[in-house]
Amino acid sequence: AQSVTQLGSHVSVSEGALVLLRCNYSSSVPPYLFWYVQYPNQGLQLLLKYTSAATLVKGINGFEAEFKKSETSFHLTKPSAHMSDAAEYFCAVTKYNFNKFYFGSGTKLNVKP
Amino acid sequence: DTEVTQTPKHLVMGMTNKKSLKCEQHMGHRAMYWYKQKAKKPPELMFVYSYEKLSINESVPSRFSPECPNSSLLNLHLHALQPEDSALYLCASSQGTGGGKVTEAFFGQGTRLTVV
Numbered sequence: 721a722q723s724v725t726q727l728g729s730h731v732s733v734s735e736g737a738l739v740l741l742r743c744n745y746s747s748s749v750p751p752y753l754f755w756y757v758q759y760p761n762q763g764l765q766l767l768l769k770y771t772s773a774a775t776l777v778k779g780i781n782g783f784e785a786e787f788k789k790s791e792t793s794f795h796l797t798k799p800s801a802h803m804s805d806a807a808e809y810f811c812a813v814t815k816y817n818f819n820k821f822y823f824g825s826g827t828k829l830n831v832k833p
Numbered sequence: 834d835t836e837v838t839q840t841p842k843h844l845v846m847g848m849t850n851k852k853s854l855k856c857e858q859h860m861g862h863r864a865m866y867w868y869k870q871k872a873k874k875p876p877e878l879m880f881v882y883s884y885e886k887l888s889i890n891e892s893v894p895s896r897f898s899p900e901c902p903n904s905s906l907l908n909l910h911l912h913a914l915q916p917e918d919s920a921l922y923l924c925a926s927s928q929g930t931g932g933g934k935v936t937e938a939f940f941g942q943g944t945r946l947t948v949v
Contacts, residue, residue, distance in 0.1 A: 754937055763923055763940035810875055819864045819883050821938055823875035
Protein backbone atom coordinates (compact mmCIF):
# COMPACT_ATOMS: atom_id res chain seq x y z
CA ALA A 721 0.00 0.00 0.00
CA GLN A 722 1.04 3.55 -0.64
CA SER A 723 1.52 5.95 2.24
CA VAL A 724 3.44 9.01 3.27
CA THR A 725 4.47 10.15 6.73
CA GLN A 726 5.10 13.76 7.55
CA LEU A 727 7.21 14.28 10.64
CA GLY A 728 6.20 17.32 12.63
CA SER A 729 2.63 18.60 12.53
CA HIS A 730 3.89 22.12 13.28
CA VAL A 731 7.14 23.76 12.22
CA SER A 732 8.08 27.28 13.21
CA VAL A 733 10.92 29.25 11.62
CA SER A 734 12.05 32.84 11.60
CA GLU A 735 11.73 34.92 8.47
CA GLY A 736 14.85 34.39 6.38
CA ALA A 737 15.68 31.03 7.96
CA LEU A 738 15.86 27.67 6.23
CA VAL A 739 12.61 25.78 5.84
CA LEU A 740 12.75 21.97 6.08
CA LEU A 741 9.55 19.93 5.98
CA ARG A 742 9.94 16.18 6.17
CA CYS A 743 8.17 13.50 4.17
CA ASN A 744 8.91 9.78 4.08
CA TYR A 745 7.11 7.38 1.80
CA SER A 746 6.31 3.74 1.95
CA SER A 747 6.05 2.09 -1.39
CA SER A 748 6.73 -1.29 -2.91
CA VAL A 749 7.12 0.25 -6.35
CA PRO A 750 8.72 3.50 -7.51
CA PRO A 751 6.37 6.21 -6.37
CA TYR A 752 5.30 9.52 -7.78
CA LEU A 753 5.55 12.18 -5.11
CA PHE A 754 4.09 15.64 -4.74
CA TRP A 755 4.15 18.56 -2.37
CA TYR A 756 1.05 20.73 -2.09
CA VAL A 757 0.43 23.93 -0.14
CA GLN A 758 -2.91 24.98 1.30
CA TYR A 759 -3.76 28.45 2.57
CA PRO A 760 -6.71 28.82 4.97
CA ASN A 761 -10.09 27.99 3.44
CA GLN A 762 -8.57 27.37 0.04
CA GLY A 763 -7.83 24.42 -2.18
CA LEU A 764 -4.47 22.76 -2.61
CA GLN A 765 -1.84 24.21 -4.89
CA LEU A 766 0.95 22.10 -6.34
CA LEU A 767 4.44 23.18 -5.29
CA LEU A 768 6.42 20.49 -7.08
CA LYS A 769 6.37 16.88 -8.21
CA TYR A 770 8.76 13.97 -8.58
CA THR A 771 8.10 11.58 -11.43
CA SER A 772 11.54 9.91 -11.70
CA ALA A 773 13.05 12.32 -14.22
CA ALA A 774 15.44 13.97 -11.73
CA THR A 775 16.03 13.45 -8.03
CA LEU A 776 16.30 17.16 -7.22
CA VAL A 777 13.07 18.88 -8.10
CA LYS A 778 12.56 22.62 -8.18
CA GLY A 779 9.12 24.06 -7.64
CA ILE A 780 7.35 27.35 -7.35
CA ASN A 781 8.04 30.08 -4.79
CA GLY A 782 11.66 28.97 -4.29
CA PHE A 783 10.85 25.53 -2.91
CA GLU A 784 12.69 22.38 -3.87
CA ALA A 785 12.72 18.75 -2.79
CA GLU A 786 15.15 15.88 -3.16
CA PHE A 787 14.09 12.30 -3.74
CA LYS A 788 16.33 9.94 -1.77
CA LYS A 789 15.52 6.32 -2.47
CA SER A 790 17.97 5.02 0.14
CA GLU A 791 16.15 7.01 2.81
CA THR A 792 12.67 6.73 1.25
CA SER A 793 12.40 10.47 1.73
CA PHE A 794 11.20 13.49 -0.20
CA HIS A 795 11.85 16.43 2.09
CA LEU A 796 10.81 19.95 1.10
CA THR A 797 13.22 22.83 1.57
CA LYS A 798 13.46 26.55 0.99
CA PRO A 799 16.67 28.49 1.76
CA SER A 800 14.97 31.58 3.14
CA ALA A 801 11.46 31.66 4.61
CA HIS A 802 9.07 34.48 3.82
CA MET A 803 6.04 35.50 5.81
CA SER A 804 3.84 34.50 2.87
CA ASP A 805 5.06 30.89 3.20
CA ALA A 806 2.97 30.41 6.34
CA ALA A 807 0.47 27.72 5.37
CA GLU A 808 -0.27 23.99 5.61
CA TYR A 809 1.92 21.71 3.52
CA PHE A 810 0.94 18.22 2.37
CA CYS A 811 3.11 15.52 0.89
CA ALA A 812 1.25 13.14 -1.44
CA VAL A 813 2.03 9.93 -3.29
CA THR A 814 0.55 7.98 -6.13
CA LYS A 815 1.84 5.40 -8.53
CA TYR A 816 1.66 4.69 -12.21
CA ASN A 817 -1.68 3.47 -13.45
CA PHE A 818 -3.45 4.23 -10.22
CA ASN A 819 -5.79 7.20 -9.93
CA LYS A 820 -5.42 7.63 -6.22
CA PHE A 821 -3.46 10.26 -4.35
CA TYR A 822 -2.58 9.52 -0.72
CA PHE A 823 -1.88 12.53 1.47
CA GLY A 824 0.30 12.84 4.52
CA SER A 825 -1.15 14.31 7.69
CA GLY A 826 0.18 17.77 6.88
CA THR A 827 2.67 20.18 8.42
CA LYS A 828 1.63 23.65 9.43
CA LEU A 829 4.44 26.12 8.81
CA ASN A 830 4.58 29.23 10.97
CA VAL A 831 6.96 32.03 9.99
CA LYS A 832 7.95 34.46 12.73
CA PRO A 833 8.96 38.04 11.94
CA ASP B 834 -6.65 27.37 -18.33
CA THR B 835 -5.43 25.32 -15.36
CA GLU B 836 -8.44 25.95 -13.23
CA VAL B 837 -10.90 23.73 -11.45
CA THR B 838 -14.01 25.70 -10.56
CA GLN B 839 -16.29 24.70 -7.72
CA THR B 840 -19.68 26.14 -6.86
CA PRO B 841 -20.97 27.21 -4.48
CA LYS B 842 -18.10 28.41 -2.29
CA HIS B 843 -20.22 28.16 0.84
CA LEU B 844 -23.33 26.11 1.56
CA VAL B 845 -25.46 25.81 4.65
CA MET B 846 -28.09 23.09 4.57
CA GLY B 847 -30.50 21.41 6.91
CA MET B 848 -30.47 17.72 7.54
CA THR B 849 -33.57 17.18 5.41
CA ASN B 850 -32.39 19.24 2.44
CA LYS B 851 -31.17 18.07 -0.92
CA LYS B 852 -28.35 20.06 -2.49
CA SER B 853 -25.64 19.60 -5.08
CA LEU B 854 -22.02 20.63 -5.35
CA LYS B 855 -20.66 21.34 -8.78
CA CYS B 856 -17.19 21.10 -10.25
CA GLU B 857 -15.95 22.02 -13.71
CA GLN B 858 -12.63 21.78 -15.53
CA HIS B 859 -11.65 22.52 -19.11
CA MET B 860 -8.15 21.06 -19.16
CA GLY B 861 -9.21 17.89 -20.95
CA HIS B 862 -8.52 15.86 -17.84
CA ARG B 863 -10.08 12.40 -17.78
CA ALA B 864 -9.85 11.72 -14.04
CA MET B 865 -11.91 13.69 -11.54
CA TYR B 866 -12.06 13.38 -7.79
CA TRP B 867 -14.08 14.35 -4.74
CA TYR B 868 -12.24 14.80 -1.47
CA LYS B 869 -13.57 15.66 1.98
CA GLN B 870 -11.40 17.68 4.34
CA LYS B 871 -12.15 18.22 7.99
CA ALA B 872 -10.43 21.00 9.93
CA LYS B 873 -6.72 20.42 10.56
CA LYS B 874 -6.82 17.12 8.63
CA PRO B 875 -5.57 16.04 5.20
CA PRO B 876 -8.00 15.55 2.32
CA GLU B 877 -9.73 12.17 2.36
CA LEU B 878 -10.61 10.60 -0.96
CA MET B 879 -14.30 9.96 -1.53
CA PHE B 880 -14.76 9.16 -5.21
CA VAL B 881 -12.74 8.90 -8.41
CA TYR B 882 -14.16 9.08 -11.91
CA SER B 883 -11.99 7.86 -14.74
CA TYR B 884 -13.17 8.50 -18.29
CA GLU B 885 -16.58 9.44 -16.85
CA LYS B 886 -17.02 6.14 -15.07
CA LEU B 887 -16.92 5.73 -11.32
CA SER B 888 -13.73 3.83 -10.64
CA ILE B 889 -13.24 4.29 -6.90
CA ASN B 890 -15.77 4.70 -4.09
CA GLU B 891 -14.06 4.82 -0.74
CA SER B 892 -17.01 3.32 1.14
CA VAL B 893 -18.78 6.65 1.25
CA PRO B 894 -22.31 6.68 2.76
CA SER B 895 -25.13 6.68 0.22
CA ARG B 896 -26.27 10.13 1.34
CA PHE B 897 -23.41 11.30 -0.93
CA SER B 898 -24.10 10.55 -4.58
CA PRO B 899 -21.59 11.50 -7.28
CA GLU B 900 -22.39 12.10 -10.90
CA CYS B 901 -20.22 12.79 -13.93
CA PRO B 902 -22.49 14.10 -16.72
CA ASN B 903 -19.58 14.64 -19.13
CA SER B 904 -15.81 14.84 -19.17
CA SER B 905 -15.76 18.43 -17.87
CA LEU B 906 -18.32 18.25 -15.09
CA LEU B 907 -18.56 16.50 -11.77
CA ASN B 908 -21.41 16.80 -9.31
CA LEU B 909 -21.88 15.64 -5.75
CA HIS B 910 -25.51 15.27 -4.72
CA LEU B 911 -26.22 15.58 -1.03
CA HIS B 912 -29.27 14.29 0.80
CA ALA B 913 -30.11 13.79 4.47
CA LEU B 914 -26.67 14.80 5.68
CA GLN B 915 -25.57 14.81 9.28
CA PRO B 916 -23.82 17.65 11.16
CA GLU B 917 -20.62 15.57 11.16
CA ASP B 918 -20.62 15.84 7.36
CA SER B 919 -19.74 19.51 7.70
CA ALA B 920 -16.38 19.98 6.01
CA LEU B 921 -14.54 21.47 3.06
CA TYR B 922 -15.35 19.47 -0.07
CA LEU B 923 -12.63 19.59 -2.67
CA CYS B 924 -12.87 18.65 -6.30
CA ALA B 925 -9.76 17.78 -8.26
CA SER B 926 -8.84 16.61 -11.72
CA SER B 927 -5.82 15.03 -13.33
CA GLN B 928 -4.83 13.99 -16.77
CA GLY B 929 -5.40 10.38 -15.86
CA THR B 930 -3.04 7.50 -16.36
CA GLY B 931 -3.72 6.73 -19.97
CA GLY B 932 -0.58 6.80 -22.08
CA GLY B 933 1.67 5.66 -19.25
CA LYS B 934 1.91 9.02 -17.57
CA VAL B 935 1.06 10.12 -14.05
CA THR B 936 0.36 13.77 -13.57
CA GLU B 937 -0.54 15.89 -10.62
CA ALA B 938 -4.04 16.62 -9.43
CA PHE B 939 -5.35 20.14 -9.79
CA PHE B 940 -7.67 21.23 -7.01
CA GLY B 941 -10.57 23.60 -6.86
CA GLN B 942 -11.01 26.12 -4.05
CA GLY B 943 -13.54 23.92 -2.35
CA THR B 944 -17.07 24.24 -1.02
CA ARG B 945 -17.36 24.93 2.68
CA LEU B 946 -20.39 22.88 3.74
CA THR B 947 -22.18 23.37 7.03
CA VAL B 948 -24.99 21.00 7.99
CA VAL B 949 -27.36 22.34 10.62
